[in-house]
Amino acid sequence: RPGLKVNIAGVELKNPVMTASGTFGSGLEYGEYVDLNKLGGVVTKGVASIPWKGNAGVRVAETYGGMLNSVGLQNPGIEEFIKKDIPFLRKHDTKIVVNIAGKTLEEYCSVVERLAGEDVDLLELNISCPNVKEGGVCFGTDTKMVEYMVKEVKKIAKQPLIVKLTPNVTDIVSIAKAAEAAGADAISLINTLLGMAIDIHKRRPVLGNIVGGLSGPAIKPVALRMVYQAANAVKVPIIGMGGIMTGEDAIEFLLAGATAIAVGTANFVNPRATIDILNGIEDYIIKHKEKDITSIIGSLNK
Ligand code: DOR
Known part of the structure; x- marks a missing residue:
């Protein structure tokens, strides 16, 4: 069996497959389908x-090739999270990655x-x-703001810090560089792409919030392009995500330079998606007679 271990900022993952924030809760509901001990890491809901x-x-709508x-x-707050989610996840042999949300710098810092x-x-x-x-895309679309936020959070963070970037920008390279310069230990991308759907009979936006974030296969080429560009612009490890449904999709992200990948929307289509993707990665390494996962990462022929 090929070696699948990867390293993110000094943390060793048994394999590169993680869950994408918000699509797996804290793993509890997926226990029936997925042995959490098999995953490289679980990224919790913000x-x-x-x-x-x-x-x-309405908060969710299906679209062609996406969601x-x-x-x-929506979240229970840090106290409830610490009481329930961390003890549950700690019973498993997987890495815990906590996604942090806030409306102000002070709120992020208190978490x-x-x-x-x-x-x-x-x-x-x-x-x-x-x-x-407040607190979302408005921080992640501006290089100065990214730099400020990351620098301040980094001062007080006791665990290595991954910074999750938005695709809703024209220049992902300068945002990724700003995050790295401010001290990010790793970069994850992409969050969802701003979109909209309309109910033509009601002549109304489908979503209560009018606009929403698009995920799933529809955004995979955008995600892959941004992962490739970021991986070639910074030295810190990249965690790639955006429409990964199969092992082959995951391999594309690894070739583009991602050290690890996260599975999001696929969990809703196939609750065992993470495991199927992990098996697909392993099959590819064996078929291509590679030594281990590290000989795949960033090994795109140009
Ligand atoms: O698409 C997203 N939806 N990205 C986030 O970062 C948060 C989430 C939400 O709760 O709206």
């Missing part, structure tokens, strides 16, 4: 300093501070949610 109700009205969501970062003494492996700073008026 958590804020206090509970958030999320957006009103639109405008959840608005990071609260996690300082907790047994979690990595933090993922969510400065890229398209569905909240």
Whole structure:
């Protein structure tokens, strides 16, 4: 069997397959389909300093090759999360990556501070949610703001910091470089692509929030292009995501330069997607007679 271990900022993952934030909760509901011990890591749903109700009205819509969501970062708040989710995940042999949300720098910092003494492996700073008026995309689309946020959070973070980027920008390279310069230990991309759907009979937007984030196969080429560009612009490891449905999709991201990948929308279509993708990666390595996973990462012929 080929070696599948990868390293993200000093944290060793048994394989490169993780869940994408918000699509797996904290793993509890997936226990029936997925042995969490098999995953490289579980990235939890974004958590804020206090509970958030999320957006009103319809929050999810299916589109051609994709899914639109405008959840608005509904979450139970950090205290509840620490009480329930961390102990559940800790029972498994997988890495815990906590996705962090906030409306202000102070809110992000209070979550990071609260996690300082907790047994979690990595933090993922969510400065890229398209569905909240404050705290989401408005931080992640501006290089100066990215630099400021990451620098301040990095000062107090006790775990290595992944910064999650948005595709809703024209120049992903300067955003990725700004995150790295400010001290990001790894970069994950992409969050969802801003989109919209209309119910022509009601003549109304489908989503209560009018616009939402597009995910799934529809955004895979955009994600792959951004992962490739970021991987060639920074030295820190890249975690790639955006429409990965199969092992072959995951291999594309690894070839483009991602050290690890995350599976999101595919979990809703096939609850065992992470496991199928992991098996697909292993099959590819064996078929291509590679020594291990590291000889694939960033090995695109040009
Ligand atoms: O598409 C997304 N939806 N990205 C996020 O970062 C958060 C989530 C939500 O809760 O709206």
